[in-house]
Amino acid sequence: MGYYKHHVFFCTNVRDDGREYCQQHGANGMRDYAKGCVKKLNMNGEGKVRINNAGCLDRCSEGPVMVVYPDNVWYTYVDKNDVDEIISEHLQNGRVVERLKI
């Protein structure tokens, strides 16, 4: 068992070279939303879940992206409903959300 059961990284990168980037899809807001949900559910902390922001994860064209480790599962998401589903299905019940997987 690692330090966290699920360690989630949201790419919150910003680009100024004309290429797509996760932040233009509201990555920071979704990261904050996920963080809040996990706290409310008392799922945050050692042995449980950690929601982090990260620099460019280099899957820009598939963004916005997040990755759940050590599970090694990558997701894209559009809105809070998607984040809710990832939390309730994957983080709470260990079931990968196939429709959002990349």
Added chain:
Amino acid sequence: MGYYKHHVFFCTNVRDDGREYCQQHGANGMRDYAKGCVKKLNMNGEGKVRINNAGCLDRCSEGPVMVVYPDNVWYTYVDKNDVDEIISEHLQNGRVVERLKI
């Protein structure tokens, strides 16, 4: 096999509340150094290695910290020699560097 063989996150967080933080131990510089080494070794990219920065990984008192996923191995480091050893031992040869593990 995931998108990256080894996905490395350096905590590069800064605090202003008097508590310790990874950036005061030169985390950004070490992240840049690691990134450069991995590029020189042609180990960066899909199916290989990605070096990322991340927000607070919440192991501040053990900092500076980094984590290698999906391996789920956490390290601390002091200088470039430590980063070199993690790259040559762990990332190139799959051997955990026990002396730096946290």
